[in-house]
Amino acid sequence: MYKLTRRRFASLIGASATGVAASSLAAPAVLSAAKSRLVVIGGGPAGATTARYVAKAAKDVAVTIIEPKHHFTTCFFSNLYLGGFRTLESITHGYSTLAAEYGINVVHDVAVDVDGAGKKVKLGRGGDLPYDRLVVTPGIDMRYDTIEGYSPEASTVMPHAWQAGTQTAVLKQQLEAMEDGGTFVMCPPPNPFRCPPGPYERVCMVAHYLKTNKPKSKIIVLDAKDKFSKQALFQEAWAQHYDGMIEWLPKEVTGGVKAVNTDSMEIMTDGETFKASVANVIPAQKAGVIAERAGLTADNGWCPIDPSSMRSKMNEDTFVVGDASVASAMPKSAFSANSQAKVAANAILADLTGSKKFPAKYRNTCWSLVATSDGVKVGADYAGGEEKIDVTSKFISKTGEAADLRAQTAEEANGWYEGITKDIFG
Template sequence: MILTRRLFIGTSLAASSALASPAVLAQARLHVVVIGGGAGGATVARHLARDSGGALDVTLVETNPVYTTCFMSNLYLGGLRSYESLEHGYGAIGAGVTVIHDTATAVDRERKSVTLAGGQSLAYDRLVLAPGIDFVEDAVPGWSLEPHAGIMPHAYKAGPQTQLLKSMVEAMPQGGTFALVAPPDPYRCPPGPYERVSMIATLFKRTNPTAKILIIDPKEGFSKQTLFENAWLKYYDGMIDWIGPDFGGDLVEVRPETMELVIDGEVQKVDACNVIPAQVAGRIAAAAGVTDDSGWAPVAPESLRSKIDEAVFVLGDSALQGDMPKSASAANSQAAVVVRAIRADLLGTKLRNADYANTCWSLLAPDDGVKLGGAYEATPEKIASVHHFISEAHEDAALRKATYEESIGWYDGITADIFG
């Protein structure tokens, strides 16, 4: 079944709880602060304000007035989608949400207040943290965010970094070499680096057909590996080499100033390089004191409530999510659970069992789309997988094209659900 924008929104609305009762509306309005305006945070803010029927004050804090989605940004790198199609503002997020474009710098959990870079302080009754990811400094020897992201971009937070990476790839000489340094688990969007390689290879087929691509990977394997490797042989034979830990993929050093990589002691000159470092929860989660030694935020599986502070919820990429991957689809699904939990806390509405879903699409080549995903439920230990699916290796072209079209419908639907 093709997932259209209409179907996506209709399904999302059907999952929402009933509006607050008149008795609840008569009570004092409580305040929910949401930090992070992406697939998790903006969805929570929008649906919480709508579903509370005016009983809650909801403030969304997001640094950027225009949000650029990381999901679908690989298609821009491949020349199959415009940059403007990834950009979304907050003007239609809906009544009841106060949007503040600033950066949260501190959380005082004892006083239940958030401090913003501009000096403003926001009191809260419940706090939602959805800040996405940050990078582990020095995770890749020789690379640091400042100044090396301007030479070897990460492009794993979409925006100017994405544009910089594309400009570097397009400026490569004929027959040049592009390298991607992949991150260790866990990280945002497990298939993302490998779809990125596929899309850059799509670009090279049109503009630089003798170019080479190296993937330097510390992992023994990766998401959708068979599907990607089959596609690389079919569409880009001889262009892409994957270097795993058996061949030094876990022993890489970069030299941004000379555009070199040292792989297991061997120097490799390249023309452009995308370094995707190891990742942790967005820094405000650590500043709030709700992360553990893993760098991620442990949460209760049934609600996404922080295991460290019951007044704080963490969702999306920053959370320890059990079996769920870190993806936009997962964050959007988790948002519905957080909304229900906060409404039960503050408005006394009935709380039903948590259920979650995720789908990750990847484009292997123009009109050749694949997907994986599943359904999840809360157990005492974690968010656990109860059903899993993945595209088969030998599907026909019509099904692959339909899967790609389904992903476009999903994108239109989820961005409408997030931003209005």
């Protein structure tokens, strides 16, 4: 396994974080010297779960989460909001239980830089947070420059809605304002990206909304890929529930999306221009920006980790959990992040308290709602191998399943949502 020496790591961080040490501010004197300190950047499924599992197991570890948002809207189940099956409030969670019941210090600020050699996180409002172990869970950022004309500003007109909250609400409002007979154009991203079945579940949920409210409308999917997760199951659902409404065009047909124009609401592929009433443009992705600033990313924009612990391969005091990590066979999903968090928490506890380190075992299951009371799922178990996280076994729903089984799977997904959000936010 590839490991950096401390000396090599220090030189890397020195190169990437020049100036931080010189401008270092006095650390807030809030932590007892007797306690070891865990700082977690990001309060999503990866970060909050890791923090909660460490805090739950060890009262003598001071746990801090740095998260700018006071409320977290989950990207998982946000498609159900678009379909009209959930309210935005029902998928939005606060941090009060983590603070009150687990004693976690939740700092609502932005982590702007990491001094890996000095073991400090620099906060946006000033000051440094010192740590003994650091967990970096920034999720994803968009590669806006991969589509000409797309940008953070353009995403207010053509939302990606791939980070939940305002973006999701904008897309929902646009769908509600769309005329009957309009065209919804979705551009799913190239691999690897957050939630591989997500774009296609979204197609189902938008189709459900349009079929119910605006049945003359059409959906065009301009994919950056030639195949996708649960493809047979989604295509079966599209034919069964939304016949004639959805046209999926793979990359081999269009060449993929090259440019967008938010003024004319046009999306350009190699040889064709598509006019959209509502456009959902989901660009290529990379690890959240703080991971790069902290020197944790490889050339591909994602963070390599030790598959036995989620420990960064760039810094032995740092763990990267969730979408930002290169977790090999595991998809980027909230379930994966929540699962990885428990392996990371076990390794962090072993580092800080000397407790036993157990073998790395991971799991993922992705449920998708394709229509009312019609759910499908895919999942796998994984183990930390020498070089990567390997699949040990997997399963997937079958096409042609009976309606009662599909209804049970849809209900199971609701149970999972309640379970995982309690497991993340307490």
